[in-house]
Amino acid sequence: MRVGIISDTHKKVGRAKKAIDLLVDKGIEFLIHAGDIVKEEILEYIESKNLRYVAVLGNNDYHLYSVVDKYELVTEPFYFKLAGKTWKLMHYPKYIFPLDTDIIVYGHTHEVDITFNGKNLILNPGEVCARDTGFSSCMTLDIKKDKYVVTLFYRKIKTTEWKSKVKEFFISGGKE
Amino acid sequence: MIYLCAISNIRSGACREDCKFCTQSVKWGADIERFRQKSIETIVNEAKLAKKNRASGFCLVTSGKGLDDKTLEYVCRATKAVLKEVDISIIACNGTASKESLKELKKVGVKIYNHNLETSREYYPKICSTHSWDERFETCENVKSVGLKLCSGGIFGMGESEKDRISLLNSLKKLNPDGIPINFFIENERLPLRATHTKDMALKIIKTFRTNFPDAVIMLAGGREVVFASEWFEGIKAGANSIVIGDYLTTKGERADKDLEILLKRGIKVANEC
Incomplete structure (x- = not known):
């Protein structure tokens, strides 16, 4: 299964749409937004793609509490199951610990994090809004029987080309 | 229960990296013993001695950037030569390593790989300019990925801030290591750093790590004599459950039999396996 992950879109609706379009093009079956969505328009755009998705409310999303019933919005830490894995989704990194699910997704720092400790996969797709780094980024996660494949996509703002980096992690340690 | 670990410096000095805490870097020209390869026979004899001193882990350390x-x-x-004659867990500490190399080590019987993050990601560029902290982190990920046990910690008292120490702790929490060496910087006149640790700070670090890593082996490693002098047992009371016995890489440690005596006198059990 291929899952798309975005975070920290903030007010940059155009950049969010570009990232979502890219992920849809890459064939994602599920989309995760790790918070600081800010603009309801972004949720509307995700809905328009007929995608299964979940979005966690971040520290800049209090105004979206009024529309929690309209979208797949959750509060942190949100535990769920997908593709045979247990997940924990949050905006604030403080909920990373304890490492109690297979996959842990967070945002807020605007910094990419792809960590695998042999058991837990910890992901932060960085920032769609490109506020801190000048790069808009998002990622896909392929969950295969024996491995995770994380592909980070990043685009310098005001350019159209997405570049990518791939990291593979074998799930059953030592059997690679 | 205490785990004892002995270190064998099997290749010393001649490292081209510029880590400011390390006497093995050629950049600082510290007065240490330098050799390319220790003989296999000597290594096996050291392992036998470590076993006699009740060490459950025997760490083969090579200087240089990586494997x-x-x-x-x-x-x-x-590793093969030691395991043929001594029943002891082999820990390899050979710098940055690929998954392929780590798999080879695992195949010949290495049980644990030691690769310290040393300090926070933010402070590391002030400590070393020849390689990145991210490379260190990646090696630790590789260790876990191939199914070896990971031993990873840091060096404290190198001028880092409290924030740096918390950042290091959080990075280690992500890696979830099996063992965490807590080292305190040992000054050398040729090294550019001066120690900034105190005993209180050391005790606080050990306590914080124990709280955050209830199940890990927390090792009071290099510099314990510098920080605690003869009162190193306070470090054990604060939460450490492992010590390095004998000498460190380029500095003398306490006599192993003396340490062992202190532990046994206090009724502490020494683990046979790690």
Whole structure:
């Protein structure tokens, strides 16, 4: 299964749409937004793609509490199951610990994090809004029987080309 | 229960990296013993002695940035030779390493790989300019990925801030290591750093790590004599459950039999396996 992950879109609706379009093009079956969505328009755009998705409310999303019933919005830490894995989704990194699910997704720092400790996969797709780094980024996660494949996509703002980096992690340690 | 670990410096000095805490870097020209390869026979004898001193882990350390083909071959040879004669867990500490090399180590019987993050990601550029902290982190990920046990910690008292120490702790929490060496910087007149640790700070670090890593082996490693002098047992009371016995890489440690005596006198059990 291929899952798309975005975070920290903030007010940059155009950049969010570009990232979502890219992920849809890459064939994602599920989309995760790790918070600081800010603009309801972004949720509307995700809905328009007929995608299964979940979005966690971040520290800049209090105004979206009024529309929690309209979208797949959750509060942190949100535990769920997908593709045979247990997940924990949050905006604030403080909920990373304890490492109690297979996959842990967070945002807020605007910094990419792809960590695998042999058991837990910890992901932060960085920032769609490109506020801190000048790069808009998002990622896909392929969950295969024996491995995770994380592909980070990043685009310098005001350019159209997405570049990518791939990291593979074998799930059953030592059997690679 | 205490785990004892002995270190064998099987290749010393001649490292081209510029880590400011390390006497093995050629950049600082510290007055240390330098040699290319310790003989296999000597390594095996050291392992026998470590076992006699109740060490459950025997750490084969090579200087240099990472595990290249030659180093890998040598460490594999040393591991096989030790395991043939001594029942002890082999810990390899050979710098940055690929998954492929780590798999080879695992194949010949290495049980644990030690690769410290040393300090926070933010402070590391002030400590070393020749390689990145991210490279260190990646090696730790590789260790876990191939199914070896990971031993990873840091050095404290190098001028880092409290924030740096918390950042290091959080990075280690992500890696979830099996063992965490807590080292305190040992000054050397040729090194550019001056120690900034105090005993209170050391005790606080150990306590914080124990709280955050209830199940890990927390090792009071290099510099314990500098920070605690003869009162190193306070570090054990604060939460450490492992010590390095004998000498460190380039500095003298306490006599192993003396440490062992202190532990046994206090009724502490010494683990046979790690």
